[in-house]
Every structure is written in C-alpha cells, then in structure tokens.
Amino acid sequence: MPGAPDELVLDRFAVTHVERTLPGGRGRSVLAGDLVLSPDREPGTQRWLSPIQARLASELDNEAGRRPLRLALPVPARDGEWVVQGWGATRFEPRARPCHDLALMRAAGHLLHARLAVAVPARPEALSAAPRNRWDRAEALAFGDPAALPEPAGWLRGHVAHAATVPGGLGPDQLVHRDLAGNVLLDGAGSALVIDLSPAWRPVLWAEAICVLDAVLWHGADRDVLADWRGGRERLAMLRAVAFRVLSDEPVAIEAYRAVVAELGAA
Structure with a gap:
C-alpha cells in the first residue's frame, strides 16, 4: 500500500497491521486495529492541539442526553508522543x-x-x-x-x-x-x-x-x-x-x- 505507515509507526501505536484505506484525509488515512492513522501531522501542532482535542472529545462524549456534537478522540503513541514519522492517530468509529x-x-x-x-x-x-x-x-x-x-x-x-x-x-x-x-x-x-x-x-x-x-x-x-x-x-x-x-x-x-x-x- 503506497504511503502506508511502516512497522515502527504501527508498533508505537500498538497495532499490528493496516487493514484498509479510509475515505477522507485526501484518501491517505488508514484503518489499523481500532485506530485511524493519518499522515502529514506536524509534531509541534499536535503537541498542543491533541491534549485540548482529547479533553473536549471526552467532555462531549460524557454529556448527558443526546449528543448533537462529537469530536474525534486523539490517541497518543506508546512513548507519549502524538506523532510518529508524521502519522497521528484517532479512535476509529466503526x-x-x-x-x-x-x-x-x-x-x-x-x-x-x-x-x-x-x-x-x-x-x-x-x-x-x-x-x-x-x-x-x-x-x-x-x-x-x-x-x-x-x-x-x-x-x-x-x-x-x-x-x-x-x-x-x-x-x-x-x-x-x-x-x-x-x-x-x-x-x-x-x-x-x-x-x-x-x-x-x-x-x-x-x-x-x-x-x-x-x-x-x-x-x-x-x-x-x-x-x-x-x-x-x-x-x-x-x-x-x-x-x-x-x-x-x-x-x-x-x-x-x-x-x-x-x-x-x-x-
């Protein structure tokens, strides 16, 4: 699969293999385990943005009643970083x-x-x-x-x-x-x-x-x-x-x- 994350990226995000390409992300995001891996993520941006996004995503998911809005939940790599070789991860919504x-x-x-x-x-x-x-x-x-x-x-x-x-x-x-x-x-x-x-x-x-x-x-x-x-x-x-x-x-x-x-x- 051209442009797919390599073994180091998969290992850091604790997934074993890429299952398929997903719509969106200019056609380059992939499903790996229960994660969506997306390329071209900038470490400097994600270091401040991902924690904010994760908190807000959690708040929205835990609000009482019907949820009119949800936000993709970022997932860090095993070393605590949000980006590995340009790839970032969010939880997959099947x-x-x-x-x-x-x-x-x-x-x-x-x-x-x-x-x-x-x-x-x-x-x-x-x-x-x-x-x-x-x-x-x-x-x-x-x-x-x-x-x-x-x-x-x-x-x-x-x-x-x-x-x-x-x-x-x-x-x-x-x-x-x-x-x-x-x-x-x-x-x-x-x-x-x-x-x-x-x-x-x-x-x-x-x-x-x-x-x-x-x-x-x-x-x-x-x-x-x-x-x-x-x-x-x-x-x-x-x-x-x-x-x-x-x-x-x-x-x-x-x-x-x-x-x-x-x-x-x-x-």
Missing part, C-alpha cells in the same frame, strides 16, 4: 459515515466553535509561529494586504480590496477548524462527529465561508446558498475563503473559483 448535508455541517461548526472558544480563550503560541505548510502560508496571504495577493490569486486583488472597506471586519479571532466540509461524519446514533481538526486563529465567519465554499464546489451543496454571501462581512469572508483555497489547492481549479466569485455578483 459505524460512522460521511455527511454532505451543508446545514448539518454548518450546525456542527457553530457548536464546535462555541466550545473551542471556551476551551482555548487565548491564542496558542504555536499559532503565532511562522507558517509551517502551504495552508498556513495561504491563510496568511489571504488575510494580508489585498494588493499583495500573489499568483494565481492576483485576479482577486480588486475584489478583496473593495470588500475589505466594510467596517467591522469579520469578527473576533478564535480557534477554528479551517477545513470542516468533508470532515463531518455521522456516527451510529446520528450525532455529528468532527474529524481531522485543522487549527487556525481566525474569525468563525471565515471558517464557515470555507465550509460553504467547499460544500458547493466539491460536495454537491446547492449553489443558491451563495446568495447569503453577496454583501457585507459575509462577502469579505467568502472572498478571503476563495483566496485561501486558490493559494493552497494543488492543483487549483481556477475556473471553479472564478465562477463562485461571479455568482457573488457586483459588490
């Missing part, structure tokens, strides 16, 4: 299935971000560090000077600059999941289960705009939802979401993103 219902994904995002705001009231020092990967770099550029947007996002400069004149900005920054669409499952009881937490310290509205953008382009959501993002703060959030995706996607479907901006209409 009855979970993908969710492509945009309304449910947005509702899960609202609940998750409300809980994250309480769990992480101040910006983690690690999120103030220099960008570690192409998504971090794209995020920084999307929130930078619109006139400095590099190619292939140069065509967005005027759109973002005009939208950025709206007073009030996008709201306060907090810990958000910047890749929610495609990372919400439904567990066996029908509860939303959020996986693959991709952290950013940005406004919730921007994270929601990314979710809507991705759902429309890649998960079959009705394009009519874009009507809610044609003006004010919502338009700015969506344009910054488009800039983020254009600068981070490899390869990038430029015409698909141009079509979204065209559907936003004139400012």
Whole structure:
C-alpha cells in the first residue's frame, strides 16, 4: 500500500497491521486495529492541539442526553508522543459515515466553535509561529494586504480590496477548524462527529465561508446558498475563503473559483 505507515509507526501505536484505506484525509488515512492513522501531522501542532482535542472529545462524549456534537478522540503513541514519522492517530468509529448535508455541517461548526472558544480563550503560541505548510502560508496571504495577493490569486486583488472597506471586519479571532466540509461524519446514533481538526486563529465567519465554499464546489451543496454571501462581512469572508483555497489547492481549479466569485455578483 503506497504511503502506508511502516512497522515502527504501527508498533508505537500498538497495532499490528493496516487493514484498509479510509475515505477522507485526501484518501491517505488508514484503518489499523481500532485506530485511524493519518499522515502529514506536524509534531509541534499536535503537541498542543491533541491534549485540548482529547479533553473536549471526552467532555462531549460524557454529556448527558443526546449528543448533537462529537469530536474525534486523539490517541497518543506508546512513548507519549502524538506523532510518529508524521502519522497521528484517532479512535476509529466503526459505524460512522460521511455527511454532505451543508446545514448539518454548518450546525456542527457553530457548536464546535462555541466550545473551542471556551476551551482555548487565548491564542496558542504555536499559532503565532511562522507558517509551517502551504495552508498556513495561504491563510496568511489571504488575510494580508489585498494588493499583495500573489499568483494565481492576483485576479482577486480588486475584489478583496473593495470588500475589505466594510467596517467591522469579520469578527473576533478564535480557534477554528479551517477545513470542516468533508470532515463531518455521522456516527451510529446520528450525532455529528468532527474529524481531522485543522487549527487556525481566525474569525468563525471565515471558517464557515470555507465550509460553504467547499460544500458547493466539491460536495454537491446547492449553489443558491451563495446568495447569503453577496454583501457585507459575509462577502469579505467568502472572498478571503476563495483566496485561501486558490493559494493552497494543488492543483487549483481556477475556473471553479472564478465562477463562485461571479455568482457573488457586483459588490
């Protein structure tokens, strides 16, 4: 299996073999024993994020009554580290299935971000560090000077600059999941289960705009939802979401993103 974890990774996570590839994680996550092993995890990020995620996942699972939201539970390796050769682990949910219902994904995002705001009231020092990967770099550029947007996002400069004149900005920054669409499952009881937490310290509205953008382009959501993002703060959030995706996607479907901006209409 190309790109599969080697014997050292399996040993550290106390599993014997890889059973199969799983959906999500760009098709590279695998099932091994009762764990989901996912590649491209950064040790520095997971050292601060995984303990927070584990505590919140446990809190959500132990709340009384029906659980509207659950969070994937990270599992450390036998040496206490959260990442081994770039692989991280979460507990496998055998009855979970993908969710492509945009309304449910947005509702899960609202609940998750409300809980994250309480769990992480101040910006983690690690999120103030220099960008570690192409998504971090794209995020920084999307929130930078619109006139400095590099190619292939140069065509967005005027759109973002005009939208950025709206007073009030996008709201306060907090810990958000910047890749929610495609990372919400439904567990066996029908509860939303959020996986693959991709952290950013940005406004919730921007994270929601990314979710809507991705759902429309890649998960079959009705394009009519874009009507809610044609003006004010919502338009700015969506344009910054488009800039983020254009600068981070490899390869990038430029015409698909141009079509979204065209559907936003004139400012």
